Every structure is written in C-alpha cells, then in structure tokens.
Amino acid sequence: MQMETQIKPKQRMKRSRINRLKYGEYLWGYLFIAPFFLGIAVFYIWPVLQTFYFSFTEWGAFNKYSWSGIDNYTKLASDKSLMHAFQNTLQFVICSVPLTIIFSIIAATLLNQKVRGLTLYRTLYFLPVVTMPAAVSIVWKWLYNGDYGLINYVLSFFHIKGPTWLSSADFVMYAIIIVAVWMSIGNNMIILLSGLQGISSSYYEAAEIDGARPLYKFIHITIPLLTPTIFFVTVMQLISAFQMFDLIFMMIGDKSMVIQSAQTVVFLFYKYAFIDNAKGYASTIAIVLLVIIMVVTAIQMKLQKKWVHYE
Amino acid sequence: MKRMFMVTLLAFMVMMAGCSGGSTSSNEGGNASSTDSKTTDTNTSKETKASDSKEKVKITYAGWGASPYKEAYPMIKEAFEKTHPNIEIEIQDTPNKQYWQKIETAANGDNLPDVFWMNGPRFIQYAANDMLMPLGDLIKQDNYDMNNYPKSLVDLYSYNGESYGIPKDFDTIGVWYNKALFDEKKVEYPNATWDWNKMIEAAQKLTDPTKGVWGIAAGFDSQGGYYNTIYQSGGYIISDDKKSSGYDKPEAIEGLRFWVDLINKYKVSPTMAQMTDTEPLNLFTSGKVAMLWEGSWNAVEFSSNDYLKDKIGVAALPKGKEQSVVIHGLGHVMAKNTKHPKEAWEFLKFLGSKEVADIHTKTGVAIPAFNGTQEAWVKSKPDLDLQIFIDQLAYSKPYPVSRYTAKWSSLEPDILKKAWAGEVSVEDAAKEMAAKMNEALAAEK
Numbered sequence: 001m002q003m004e005t006q007i008k009p010k011q012r013m014k015r016s017r018i019n020r021l022k023y024g025e026y027l028w029g030y031l032f033i034a035p036f037f038l039g040i041a042v043f044y045i046w047p048v049l050q051t052f053y054f055s056f057t058e059w060g061a062f063n064k065y066s067w068s069g070i071d072n073y074t075k076l077a078s079d080k081s082l083m084h085a086f087q088n089t090l091q092f093v094i095c096s097v098p099l100t101i102i103f104s105i106i107a108a109t110l111l112n113q114k115v116r117g118l119t120l121y122r123t124l125y126f127l128p129v130v131t132m133p134a135a136v137s138i139v140w141k142w143l144y145n146g147d148y149g150l151i152n153y154v155l156s157f158f159h160i161k162g163p164t165w166l167s168s169a170d171f172v173m174y175a176i177i178i179v180a181v182w183m184s185i186g187n188n189m190i191i192l193l194s195g196l197q198g199i200s201s202s203y204y205e206a207a208e209i210d211g212a213r214p215l216y217k218f219i220h221i222t223i224p225l226l227t228p229t230i231f232f233v234t235v236m237q238l239i240s241a242f243q244m245f246d247l248i249f250m251m252i253g254d255k256s257m258v259i260q261s262a263q264t265v266v267f268l269f270y271k272y273a274f275i276d277n278a279k280g281y282a283s284t285i286a287i288v289l290l291v292i293i294m295v296v297t298a299i300q301m302k303l304q305k306k307w308v309h310y311e
Numbered sequence: 312m313k314r315m316f317m318v319t320l321l322a323f324m325v326m327m328a329g330c331s332g333g334s335t336s337s338n339e340g341g342n343a344s345s346t347d348s349k350t351t352d353t354n355t356s357k358e359t360k361a362s363d364s365k366e367k368v369k370i371t372y373a374g375w376g377a378s379p380y381k382e383a384y385p386m387i388k389e390a391f392e393k394t395h396p397n398i399e400i401e402i403q404d405t406p407n408k409q410y411w412q413k414i415e416t417a418a419n420g421d422n423l424p425d426v427f428w429m430n431g432p433r434f435i436q437y438a439a440n441d442m443l444m445p446l447g448d449l450i451k452q453d454n455y456d457m458n459n460y461p462k463s464l465v466d467l468y469s470y471n472g473e474s475y476g477i478p479k480d481f482d483t484i485g486v487w488y489n490k491a492l493f494d495e496k497k498v499e500y501p502n503a504t505w506d507w508n509k510m511i512e513a514a515q516k517l518t519d520p521t522k523g524v525w526g527i528a529a530g531f532d533s534q535g536g537y538y539n540t541i542y543q544s545g546g547y548i549i550s551d552d553k554k555s556s557g558y559d560k561p562e563a564i565e566g567l568r569f570w571v572d573l574i575n576k577y578k579v580s581p582t583m584a585q586m587t588d589t590e591p592l593n594l595f596t597s598g599k600v601a602m603l604w605e606g607s608w609n610a611v612e613f614s615s616n617d618y619l620k621d622k623i624g625v626a627a628l629p630k631g632k633e634q635s636v637v638i639h640g641l642g643h644v645m646a647k648n649t650k651h652p653k654e655a656w657e658f659l660k661f662l663g664s665k666e667v668a669d670i671h672t673k674t675g676v677a678i679p680a681f682n683g684t685q686e687a688w689v690k691s692k693p694d695l696d697l698q699i700f701i702d703q704l705a706y707s708k709p710y711p712v713s714r715y716t717a718k719w720s721s722l723e724p725d726i727l728k729k730a731w732a733g734e735v736s737v738e739d740a741a742k743e744m745a746a747k748m749n750e751a752l753a754a755e756k
Contacts, residue, residue, distance in 0.1 A: 061436055061440050062415070062442065146588045164587070166587070166588060257584070257587055276721065
C-alpha cells in the first residue's frame with residue numbers, strides 16, 4: 001500500500017511531464033507544417049470540398065446556382081457521351097501507361113551505362129519534359145497533317161498512304177497516345193535512373209562470378225530490385241493518364257469532327273464546365289473521376305505486396 | 312494524440328466548409344443588396360470625380376480585333392485621349408476564341424472591362440442578367456442620335472425596349488476567289504447573276520486533283536456558310552418568336568445539303584477530315600482552293616496577304632431559290648458596374664462617332680455602322696469590288712439569336728458535322744439538330 005502510494009504520484013508526474021514535452025513538440029511540429037498545410041487546405045482541400053458541394057447544384061448564367069439534390073448523379077447514368085469518354089480514357093490509360101513504363105525502363109537502363117556523350121543523351125531524352133505542351137502540340141499537329149505532314153510524307157516513300165491522323169476517328173486516339181508517351185518518358189526515366197543507381201553493384205559482381213549473362217542479370221537482378229521504383233512510377237503515371245487533357249485540348253479542340261472519339265473524361269468535364277457552363281454537372285463528373293482514381297490507386301496499393309520487392 | 316488531432320482538424324474543416332457553404336448560398340439572396348451598395352459606391356465616387364476632373368481616370372476597352380486592328384486601336388486611343396486629357400484608354404485585345412471565356416470570367420468576378428465589344432448571339436444573355444448599363448437615359452440626356460445607325464443594328468442591341476449598345480460595324484458574306492486559278496482553267500469569274508448550279512459547275516472545272524487544287528472549300532461554318540444557304544433556299548434557323556427550330560424544315564435541309572454535296576457528291580471540295588487538319592482559310596490563302604465563302608472582315612487580311620494580294624477577287628453570294636445573305640454587326644457596350652460611368656459613356660459616344668467610323672474605313676477593318684461612311688470603306692481597297700457587301704444589304708437576313716444562343720449553337724458542330732463527314736444523312740442530322748435545339752429553346756423560359 002505504502003509503496004503503491006509512493007509510486008503513483010511519481011508516475012503521474014512523469015506522465016504529465018512527457019505529455020507536456022510531447023505537447024510542445026507536436027505544437028512546434030504543426031507550426032512548422034502550417035504554412036504548407038494552409039496552402040494545401042486553401043488551394044486543394046477546400047476546392048475539393050466545394051466541388052463536392054457543387055456536384056449537387058444546377059448552374060445558370062453568370063454563376064447563379066441552386067440546389068438540385070442528386071439530379072446530376074442520376075443524369076450521369078444515362079449520359080452517352082460520358083460513357084464514351086470513359087471508354088476513351090480507359091483506352092488511353094491501358095495503352096499509354098505500359099508503353100511509357102516499358103520505354104522508360106529501356107531508356108533508363110541504356111542511359112545507366114558508361115557511354116560517351118551520356119549527358120547529351122540524357123538531355124535529349126529529357127527535353128520533351130521541359131518543352132511547353134503547347135509548343136509540342138503545334139509541332140506534332142504539323143507532323144500529323146494528312147496532306148502536308150512530315151509523317152505521311154515519309155510514309156509515301158514506302159508507298160503507304162498515311163491517314164489524316166488527327167481527323168480520323170480510328171487513328172486519333174493512337175496519335176495522342178504516341179505524343180503522350182513520347183512526352184512522359186523523360187520524367188519517368190529520371191526517376192527509374194535514380195532507382196537503378198540505388199542497386200548495389202555487389203549483386204552484379206556476385207552474379208558475374210556465377211557466370212550470369214547480361215539479359216539474365218537484367219531480368220533477375222535489375223527488374224526485381226527496381227520494382228519499388230516501377231511501382232511508384234506506375235501509380236503516378238496511372239493517375240496522370242486518367243487526367244489526360246492538355247494534348248487533346250490543343251491538338252484536337254472541341255469543334256473537331258472526331259472529338260467524340262478523342263475526348264477523355266477531363267476534357268468532357270472542361271466542355272461541360274466552361275463551354276456549356278453546366279458547372280454543377282461538371283463537378284459531378286470530377287467527383288466520380290476522383291472516386292475512380294482513388295479506387296484504382298487503392299487496388300494498386302493492395303496488389304503491390306504480390307510483386308514489389310523491398311530490399 | 313496524433314489521431315485526436317487529425318479528428319479535431321477534420322471536424323474543424325467540416326465546420327469551416329459548412330460555414331462558407333452557407334455564406335455562398337446566402338450570397339444569392341444577398342446579391343441584390345451587395346450590388347446596391349456597390350452602385351451607391353460608384354455614385355459617391357462619381358460625385359468626387361465630377362468635382363475633381365483633373366484626376367486621371369483609366370477606362371479599359373476590350374475587343375477581339377487582332378492583327379487587322381493593329382493600326383486602328385492606337386488611332387482610336389490617340390484621337391480620344393487628345394480631346395479628353397483626363398482619361399486614359401487601356402486596350403485589352405484577346406483572340407476571338409478566348410474572348411468570351413475571358414469576358415464571362417470577368418463578369419462572374421464583377422470585373423468587366425468598362426467598355427467592350429458585344430456580338431448578337433451573346434447580347435441578350437448579358438443584358439437579361441443585368442451585366443450591361445442601360446443607355447436609354449444617357450441617350451436622352453445628351454440627345455444622342457441613334458438614327459445615325461441602321462435600324463436593324465440598333466434593334467439587335469435593344470432588350471425589352473431599352474438600348475444597351477452603340478452599333479460598331481456590320482458584316483455580310485461574299486464569295487472570295489483566286490483569279491489565278493480561274494485564269495488557269497479559263498473559267499469566268501463569279502458574279503451577282505450566278506446561282507448554285509453555276510457555282511457547282513465552275514467548281515467542277517476548277518478542281519484539279521493532280522495539282523491538289525479544289526474548286527471550293529465547303530468548310531463547316533455557320534455565319535459564312537450554311538446560315539446563308541438555309542436562307543437562300545427559303546428556310547430559317549430559328550422562328551421569329553424564338554420558340555422553335557427551323558432545321559427540320561425541307562428548305563433548311565436543302566440549304567445544308569448544298570455543302571454536303573460539294574464534298575461528298577460532286578467532290579469539288581476537300582473532305583471534312585482534310586479541312587480539320589488544315590483550315591479552309593489557310594487552304595485558300597495558299598492557293599489550294601479557288602473559292603471561299605467568307606465575311607467582309609477578311610478584306611484587310613486577303614489584300615495584304617503576300618500570295619493573294621494580286622489574285623484576290625470578291626463577288627456576291629449566288630442565288631438559291633432566292634437571294635439572301637446573313638447580316639451581323641458588333642456593338643460597343645458598357646459594363647453595368649463600371650467605376651467610371653461618366654467617362655465610359657464619353658468614350659462610348661466617341662466610339663459611335665463619325666470620327667471613329669472614319670478610322671474604321673481608313674484602315675478597312677470593318678464596314679462602319681455609322682450611316683454614310685460605308686462608301687469610304689468600299690473605296691479603301693480600290694482593287695476589290697467591296698460594294699457587293701453593301702449591295703447585299705437589300706436582301707440580307709439577321710443572324711439567328713435567342714436568349715442563350717450558345718446553348719444550341721454549340722451543338723451544331725457536334726451534330727451537323729457528321730453529315731459533312733458523310734457519316735449520317737443530311738435529313739437525320741437536321742432532324743436531330745432540330746430536336747435538340749427545340750429542347751434547349753424550351754429550357755430558356
């Protein structure tokens with residue numbers, strides 16, 4: 001009894017001191033992240049919440065809006081052009097993400113060797129990333145021109161009559177995918193390159209002693225040890241692929257005859273919000289896309305246990 | 312502890328969301344009072360302005376003049392500032408494609424330019440939503456003479472019997488043609504006696520696939536294209552009471568078919584896909600197309616184009632069942648909540664004056680709306696028969712508008728282009744367009 005009463009106040013004192021200490025630490029911690037957090041809250045979290053609210057409203061001219069309940073969500077289900085836009089987006093994601101990852105890995109591996117003019121090659125591959133998408137679009141638009149474009153001119157040497165790439169419903173999506181892949185290789189390549197350089201050379205030395213060939217080393221050492229980076233790159237790439245907008249806006253435009261075959265969900269969102277001025281319904285689409293991206297990312301997080309090796 | 316903090320933070324944020332959500336929705340009701348307070352604000356500022364006229368006031372003036380206005384803008388600014396030393400004009404020029412998005416954003420933020428260009432299709436939307444300053448009292452107070460302008464244009468910028476805009480200019484459509492391509496094939500130049508068949512015949516003679524030259528560009532264009540042919544075959548786009556679409560009437564279908572046939576039946580025009588890759592205007596200015604239906608506003612562009620300037624000609628539109636052409640004109644309007652209504656009105660009056668009309672004619676940018684100055688515009692390009700744009704006034708018909716014109720006109724490319732591309736028949740496209748347009752018109756009331 002006596003002992004217990006002796007210990008209790010001590011413990012209590014200790015705990016409260018820890019609390020006070022911890023409290024101070026937390027306070028300072030939160031104080032330090034406050035500027036950043038406030039920025040995020042004002043420019044990201046708050047708009048997201050607002051969009052959620054707007055998805056239940058109906059908009060008229062000059063930003064006058066009124067509550068409309070779940071009308072927008074029921075309208076969503078019967079919107080044919082939205083379904084079409086989802087198909088287009090899915091096609092874009094399924095084609096562009098694997099291609100980007102594969103080409104980025106190849107580029108990164110090749111640039112991880114000691115060759116002459118390495119920095120030059122690295123710069124060349126990275127150049128599309130630092131070029132303005134607007135400039136990229138204009139140049140590619142000319143390359144793709146059906147009658148006077150360089151691509152069809154080159155094809156004519158092989159007696160192939162090239163299509164009107166950007167104005168034929170069958171080719172337009174592939175034309176966009178090619179540019180998108182070309183543009184995003186650079187960024188992913190740099191991240192993968194840093195992943196490659198993080199792999200300890202002792203693995204390769206050990207494999208060489210055992211007489212492993214280069215391809216074998218690539219498949220059994222490089223790829224497995226690169227999986228954390230590949231995973232990161234895939235998640236980021238998938239998210240940005242779902243949000244494809246700029247190339248379609250600049251290379252196709254809302255008045256093109258093939259826009260139905262090229263418009264992604266985000267483009268349709270833009271069209272509803274800023275051309276048709278139906279900002280309420282557009283918010284609904286944004287929310288649905290947000291949910292889809294969240295679900296896809298969550299699935300990826302779950303699946304990573306099956307294929308990602310952490311050292 | 313951490314979790315606790317996050318939970319409280321979240322709760323706090325939700326509260327914040329609730330509060331601001333409430334304030335934005337209440338804003339709607341409170342809007343009227345807030346604008347009231349704003350107008351009293353401007354009233355007081357107006358009084359102080361009047362007592363202290365030496366203070367320099369800046370008036371913003373927005374339009375989409377682009378390169379043809381390179382000369383005209385500075386001349387307007389200079390001429391006005393010379394007689395009004397206390398007012399400075401700031402010109403904000405935006406390409407036509409982005410202009411309306413910019414103006415609409417500005418309108419949402421109560422931040423409209425003091426004086427800006429307005430067109431027919433958008434006018435009612437802005438006037439009906441209280442964005443524009445009614446000019447009736449100012450006109451009466453200054454005895455400003457609205458008879459200086461064609462009545463059809465004054466009416467275009469009136470809403471519920473009140474004037475909101477001063478007519479700036481007007482435009483009609485003509486057939487622009489490349490004389491060199493006509494001479495090469497020994498074809499007679501287009502003239503006012505032509506009908507549709509004559510034009511198709513000429514286009515057939517001019518088309519030369521080996522050289523990549525087409526007789527005409529049947530681009531997808533409303534004002535420069537199918538609106539005219541619908542009128543020419545006796546149809547209409549919107550009924551006079553603005554309640555129903557005319558697209559499904561047989562006459563309108565005839566008017567649309569004219570263009571589709573040029574591409575898909577007679578094959579005298581580039582395909583829709585080709586014209587998507589390279590705009591008809593660019594095909595014309597590079598000698599790939601012999602004839603192009605385009606507006607009078609191209610006079611400066613075509614007559615200064617290095618390739619075209621010695622080959623360009625222009626003629627009145629051919630006759631379908633009857634002769635017709637779309638007329639449209641721009642207006643100058645003033646923002647309702649301008650901070651300097653007095654100075655803006657001064658500038659607006661100046662823009663409507665003969666002096667500015669003369670600047671228009673001198674630079675040739677547009678046919679000025681001020682009566683009696685059109686002749687000078689015709690003479691500004693002596694090599695071109697610009698008189699045809701004035702002569703066509705006799706049988707011109709108005710550009711079709713309703714309260715929310717964009718709601719249905721934005722559907723036109725989506726639906727009608729499928730006919731141009733040959734994917735659906737003209738009848739089906741026209742019927743679908745009429746149905747959707749009637750839906751949009753019904754929602755306007």
